[in-house]
Amino acid sequence: MTTMKAIEVSHLTKKFGNKTVVDDISFEVQPGEVFGLLGPNGAGKTTTLRMITTLLKADAGQVKIFGHDTVKEGRLARSMFGLTGQYASVDEGLSARQNLMIFARLNGLSRQAAKQRTTELLTEFSLEHSADKALKNFSGGMRRRLDLAVSLITRPALIFLDEPTTGLDPRTRTQMWTTIRQLVQQGSTVVLTTQYLDEADALADRLAVIDHGKVVKMGTPAELKQQVGGTKLAFTVNEQTEVAAAVKLLAAQVSGAVQQTGQQLRVSLKQLAQLTPILTALTQAKIAISQLSVQEPSLDDVFMALTVGKN
Structure with missing residues (x-):
C-alpha cells in the first residue's frame, strides 16, 4: 500500500508581468x-509557498495536500495545514491570550475549548508569564x-514556516529550532523556507x-554536499624534492585533479574510504607529510555552487 504524500507539487508556475x-x-x-x-532572496521560495497554501493563484500546475487538490x-x-509567515499576523492591540482566544474561536472552537487550547499553547511556547501583556512589550522572538x-x-498535521527565524537573535533562533523539532516528534510534517x-x-x-524560480537540486543535506564536491583532503609535503612524487602518487589514487600551492x-575525494590507501601509499613511498586536514563539504559549498553567479 502506497503511503499518501503530505504534499504533491506538480509543474507549479507563476508570472508577474513578463x-x-x-x-x-x-x-x-x-x-x-x-x-x-533553500535559496537566496528573490529565488521564488515565498511565492512557491504562497501558491501551495492557496494565498496566491498559480498560473499553471497542481498542488495536493494529503491527496486533496487545493483548487x-x-x-x-486548507483545514489540514497551519501557516506562519515572515510577518506576524497577530493583532498588536491585544495580548497574547486575547489573540489566541480570538483565533481559536474563529477556527470553530467553543469558548471552553478555546480557553483550554489557549492555556496549552501559552505554556508550550513559554508565553504564560507574558500572556496578558501588550504585544508592544514583546521581543521579536516572543512575537x-x-x-x-x-x-x-x-x-494541523502539516505546518508551513516561511523564514521563521528571520531577524531573530542566535539564542531565540535556537529556541525556535527546538520548537520545530518538537513539532516533528509529535507527528507533524513541516515545510520550511530559509536562506x-x-x-x-x-x-x-x-x-x-531553488534559484531563479527553478529547483536546481534536491536531496538530503548529506546527498547535496556529496554531489557538490565530496571530501577535501589537504596536506603539506615536508621535503620539496618529494612534491613531484607525491603529486604523481595522488593522481594515481583519485580521479580528480591534484591542486598544488608550493608544497x-x-x-x-569521492568518498572518505579513499583516505586510507592514500596515506598507506605515501608511507610506503617514504614521503613525509604534515598539516593534514580532511574537510567535509558544507551547505555553504552547495549554495555557492548551485546559486551564485547563475543567470
Missing part, C-alpha cells in the same frame, strides 16, 4: 519529515513564537534548492 518568478516547479513531501526550500477541494485542503502558536491552534544554511542543515530531512597539495 517575469517568471516560479518556473515549472515539482516536488513531493513525505508525512513526518521536515522539507526545506477543487480548497477548503478541505514569532506567538505567531507559530496561532498557526497550531487546530493541531540560512545552518538552519537548513540542522532541521531539514530533505532540501530543494601543499589538495584533492577532492
Whole structure:
C-alpha cells in the first residue's frame, strides 16, 4: 500500500508581468519529515509557498495536500495545514491570550475549548508569564513564537514556516529550532523556507534548492554536499624534492585533479574510504607529510555552487 504524500507539487508556475518568478516547479513531501526550500532572496521560495497554501493563484500546475487538490477541494485542503509567515499576523492591540482566544474561536472552537487550547499553547511556547501583556512589550522572538502558536491552534498535521527565524537573535533562533523539532516528534510534517544554511542543515530531512524560480537540486543535506564536491583532503609535503612524487602518487589514487600551492597539495575525494590507501601509499613511498586536514563539504559549498553567479 502506497503511503499518501503530505504534499504533491506538480509543474507549479507563476508570472508577474513578463517575469517568471516560479518556473515549472515539482516536488513531493513525505508525512513526518521536515522539507526545506533553500535559496537566496528573490529565488521564488515565498511565492512557491504562497501558491501551495492557496494565498496566491498559480498560473499553471497542481498542488495536493494529503491527496486533496487545493483548487477543487480548497477548503478541505486548507483545514489540514497551519501557516506562519515572515510577518506576524497577530493583532498588536491585544495580548497574547486575547489573540489566541480570538483565533481559536474563529477556527470553530467553543469558548471552553478555546480557553483550554489557549492555556496549552501559552505554556508550550513559554508565553504564560507574558500572556496578558501588550504585544508592544514583546521581543521579536516572543512575537514569532506567538505567531507559530496561532498557526497550531487546530493541531494541523502539516505546518508551513516561511523564514521563521528571520531577524531573530542566535539564542531565540535556537529556541525556535527546538520548537520545530518538537513539532516533528509529535507527528507533524513541516515545510520550511530559509536562506540560512545552518538552519537548513540542522532541521531539514530533505532540501530543494531553488534559484531563479527553478529547483536546481534536491536531496538530503548529506546527498547535496556529496554531489557538490565530496571530501577535501589537504596536506603539506615536508621535503620539496618529494612534491613531484607525491603529486604523481595522488593522481594515481583519485580521479580528480591534484591542486598544488608550493608544497601543499589538495584533492577532492569521492568518498572518505579513499583516505586510507592514500596515506598507506605515501608511507610506503617514504614521503613525509604534515598539516593534514580532511574537510567535509558544507551547505555553504552547495549554495555557492548551485546559486551564485547563475543567470
